[in-house]
Each structure stands twice: as structure tokens, then as C-alpha cells.
Amino acid sequence: MIEISHVNKWYGPTFQVLKDCTTSVAKGEVVVVCGPSGSGKSTLIKCVNALEPFQEGQIILDGIKVNDPKTDLPKLRARVGMVFQHFELFPHLRIIDNLCLAQEKVLGRSHEEAVAKGNKLLERVGLTVHANKYPAELSGGQQQRVAIARALAMDPIAMLFDEPTSALDPEMISEVLDVMVDLAHEGMTMMVVTHEMGFASKVAHRVIFMDKGEIVEDAQKTDFFGSPRSERAQKFLSKILSH
Amino acid sequence: MFDNLDFDVIRRSLPYLFLDGMSFTLMLTGLSALGGLIFGTLIALMRLSGYKLLGRIAGLYVDFMRSLPLVLVIFWFYFLVPYIGQWLTGASRPIRVGAFTSSLVTFIMFEAAYFSEIMRAGIQSISKGQPAAASALGLTYSQSMRYVVLPQAFRNMLPVLLTQTIVLFQDTSLVYVLSIPDFLGAASKVAQRDGRLVEMYLFAAAVYFVISCVASYGVRRLQARIAIVR
Numbered sequence A: 001m002i003e004i005s006h007v008n009k010w011y012g013p014t015f016q017v018l019k020d021c022t023t024s025v026a027k028g029e030v031v032v033v034c035g036p037s038g039s040g041k042s043t044l045i046k047c048v049n050a051l052e053p054f055q056e057g058q059i060i061l062d063g064i065k066v067n068d069p070k071t072d073l074p075k076l077r078a079r080v081g082m083v084f085q086h087f088e089l090f091p092h093l094r095i096i097d098n099l100c101l102a103q104e105k106v107l108g109r110s111h112e113e114a115v116a117k118g119n120k121l122l123e124r125v126g127l128t129v130h131a132n133k134y135p136a137e138l139s140g141g142q143q144q145r146v147a148i149a150r151a152l153a154m155d156p157i158a159m160l161f162d163e164p165t166s167a168l169d170p171e172m173i174s175e176v177l178d179v180m181v182d183l184a185h186e187g188m189t190m191m192v193v194t195h196e197m198g199f200a201s202k203v204a205h206r207v208i209f210m211d212k213g214e215i216v217e218d219a220q221k222t223d224f225f226g227s228p229r230s231e232r233a234q235k236f237l238s239k240i241l242s243h
Numbered sequence B: 001m002f003d004n005l006d007f008d009v010i011r012r013s014l015p016y017l018f019l020d021g022m023s024f025t026l027m028l029t030g031l032s033a034l035g036g037l038i039f040g041t042l043i044a045l046m047r048l049s050g051y052k053l054l055g056r057i058a059g060l061y062v063d064f065m066r067s068l069p070l071v072l073v074i075f076w077f078y079f080l081v082p083y084i085g086q087w088l089t090g091a092s093r094p095i096r097v098g099a100f101t102s103s104l105v106t107f108i109m110f111e112a113a114y115f116s117e118i119m120r121a122g123i124q125s126i127s128k129g130q131p132a133a134a135s136a137l138g139l140t141y142s143q144s145m146r147y148v149v150l151p152q153a154f155r156n157m158l159p160v161l162l163t164q165t166i167v168l169f170q171d172t173s174l175v176y177v178l179s180i181p182d183f184l185g186a187a188s189k190v191a192q193r194d195g196r197l198v199e200m201y202l203f204a205a206a207v208y209f210v211i212s213c214v215a216s217y218g219v220r221r222l223q224a225r226i227a228i229v230r
Helices: A041-048 A073-078 A095-105 A111-124 A140-152 A170-185 A197-203 A221-226 A231-241 B008-047 B052-066 B070-089 B099-124 B129-136 B141-178 B183-194 B197-229
Strands: A002-011 A015-025 A030-034 A056-061 A080-083 A158-162 A189-193 A206-211 A214-220
Touching: A002 A041, A015 A041, A015 A056, A015 A214, A030 A041, A030 A197, A041 A056, A041 A158, A041 A189, A041 A206, A073 A080, A073 B129, A080 A140, A080 B129, A095 A111, A095 A140, A095 B141, A111 A140, A140 A170, A170 A189, A170 A197, A197 A221, A197 A231, A206 A221, A206 A231, A214 A221, A214 A231, B008 B052, B008 B099, B008 B141, B008 B183, B008 B197, B052 B099, B070 B099, B070 B141, B099 B141, B129 B141, B141 B183, B141 B197, B183 B197
Parallel strands: A030 A189, A030 A206, A080 A158, A158 A189
Antiparallel strands: A002 A015, A002 A056, A206 A214
16 A cells, blocks of 8 residues: 655755655554654655655555656545644634535535535544534644544545644543544554554554664564564663653 | 814815715725735745745845835836836727726735735744645645635734735825825815815824724724634
8 A cells, every 4th residue: 555665865965864764554554653753754654645755765655656746646645644743723614614625625525515524524533513613622632533534534545643642631642542543443554653652552563663764673563562673672662661 | 273264165075075085095995905915915925936936026026116115106107007008908009097097006016015025924824734734635735825824824914914904095195196086185176276275184184094093993903803713
């Protein structure tokens, strides 16, 4: 489904953020990407739907080459859902309109169709009563659940999560993770940048560990948590699991 | 001191002052603000487009307009527009352009320079995550601008845009150089016809003052309301 091969990316002429990254995500697979901040994990996931350009290598998404100048990027992005650290709901639109905008403008669905789909997804994330509110009236956890619903409204073939819980207060993290766990159990293809190792050990199939722009470790979940091979991954794990 | 003043001249000329003069002033203000906002938004988008040449052209335009006195631009435009029109249409003689059209074009082009800077600040005030989220949903650049970025930029900048429009409302009085009967022009015509300069100019000042003050107060209230919503 997602094939990342030998991706190199530089900011400016000298600073290399991604170094020869190669990995893949199969259909229905849940892959967690972790690593210290500044390791390039968010950048890598943003390369997958071409929100970030890269200079070398290639990424193939469901058979389509992302970094081909001929690729219709908006069309490609419409097929992959993305959830951001800071939710990025559109503050000037009601919740239901946040869910409908792209359905209507990108997929060409009628307003009635879009609203019906939107309401169904709001029910799924347990926020039906908030349909007519504005994003600022919702808590962070609720906003992030709306953001997930908004991405799902496009019937994506895969979902990308960029630190979906890092901006949340601790008591709101689980309500968002619950939605993500359900998604994973339904067989959604997911690539998740997160530090939530509980989530990783519960639903991930594979864990990728990145450091300084490199994929240091790319292992089955049990291998990763059991006995990470690299010293850097061991150190990272001992730090975040010690509390 | 006021013994030999005749304020009745104001009452007698009210219909002319407001039905002709003020309606012209308000129409010129409204249309110029609307046109200036649309044109100014386009200039702002050019400056932020990332295409160096487009940005440079837009920047030069803004600097040029802001470096000239408005009265001179109005004056020049009135004489130039017929020849530009002739050149564009390939007509054999300068096309005839009314004073209203000429002044409207002038104000739109002049205000566009100011509105573009306001809209540019407004667009830049929107966090990068918003267009990124719009792109991630599959919206094209123009859709993302139209449905996500510009509505927010416009809302954030509404108080500033309206304040600029109040300034524009006062600036429209400069069309007197083209002898157009806007509100001030109408007042000045009556003043000179009846020899009542002091009365008419006092009255004109009072009207501009009251309208601008009330409008400014309205903008401040709006600003407070927007701050709460955000």
C-alpha cells in the first residue's frame, strides 16, 4: 500500500532531515513510528501524502508515485486521511460543515449525502450532539475526534496520524486512542507517529524507530518491545517506559 | 459673532446635499471598497504566491501607489483613462469616460494597494496548519484559499478593513478636483452660489465627523464581538 524507498530530504543545502529511509506499510497493517523529537518521523509521514517535498528516492502510494510531477496531488491526498497534532479543524465552520467541505468540493457529493455521512461518523466518534457547534466550543479530545471523523468522511484507503495525542491533556488522550484502536481493529491501514507505547503494543503490527533522520529499527512489535537490537532504541525505550 | 450667519441655507439645500451629494459619496465609497478589496486580495495572493516575478510586480504596484498623493492620482487618472481606453480598444480617438467611472477606477486601484497589505497580514496570520489540513483533504490551492484561508483572513481583518473604509469615505471628498458634486462638492457649490461659505463648510465638517465617529464606534463594538468568538 505504502512503499517508501531510499528517501532523502534536505532543508536548505546542508541540513539533512531524512537519510535513506526505506520501509513499507501493507494493506491493513498498523505501523507505529517513534523516536526522539527532531528525528524526522513527522517529516517522513508528511512525505507520504506529499505535504512535504523530498529531493531523492521515491514513495509509491497504492500504485501511484507520489513524487512524480505528473501525479494529481489533490486527488491523491483525498484518498489518504491525515490527522494532525493540532487538530486543524476549520474554526470558521461548524463541526458538521468541517466534515462536509471536502466531501462536497473534492468528491462532488451532494450536500444531503455529505451531511448524512458526516452525521454517521459523528455518531461513531460519539459527538452527534456537537454537530452545530464551532470547533472552539469543543475540548481538545473532542476536536481531535472530529478531525478523525473528517478524514474518515473521505473514505480513505489509509490513515496517517501525526502525533495525534501530543497536544492533548492527559485525561483526553484515551478517548482519542479508543477511536484509533477501533479503526485498527476494523482493518484500516494506518501509519501512526506517536509516543503512546501502550497504543503501539496493543494494536501495532510493526514499530519503526527513527533517530537523526534515519530508520534505525524496523521490527515486528514483539521483537521491538522484547529486544530492540540497536542501542539507541533501547535507550529511547528505557527513557519513555521508565515512568 | 453669528449675527450675520444664515443657517437656513442648510435646510433649504438638504435634499440636494443628501439625495445627490451624499448618495454619490456613499456609492463611490461602497463600490471602491468592494473593488479595492477584491483587487487587493488578488495582489496579496500574488505577493504570497511564491512566484518571484508575480510577487515583485505586485510589490512594485503597492509601493508605487502608496508613494503618490491620492489627489494627484485622481487628477492624472482623469486625463489618462481616455487615452488608455483608446489604446486598449484601438479606437481612433480618446474614449469618453465619465467623471464617476474615472474616479471609481482611481479609488479601486489606489485602495487596492492598501487593502492588499491588510489582506496579506490577514492571510499570514492564519497558521500554516490550516492550508496543510485543507490540502490533506484533497482541496486544491484555490479551493483551500477560497473556503479555508480567505474567509478566516477576512474575518480576522474585518475591523481593519472597515477602518480603512472610513478613511476612504473621507478621502472620496478629493474628487472635488474633478468638480464632481459629491457631498463636499455639493456643499461647496451651494456655498459659493449663495455666498454662505462658513455655514456650508461647518455643516459639511459636522456631517463627515458624525458619520465617521458613529462608524468607528460600530467597528470597535464589532472588534469586541469578534474577539469573543475567536
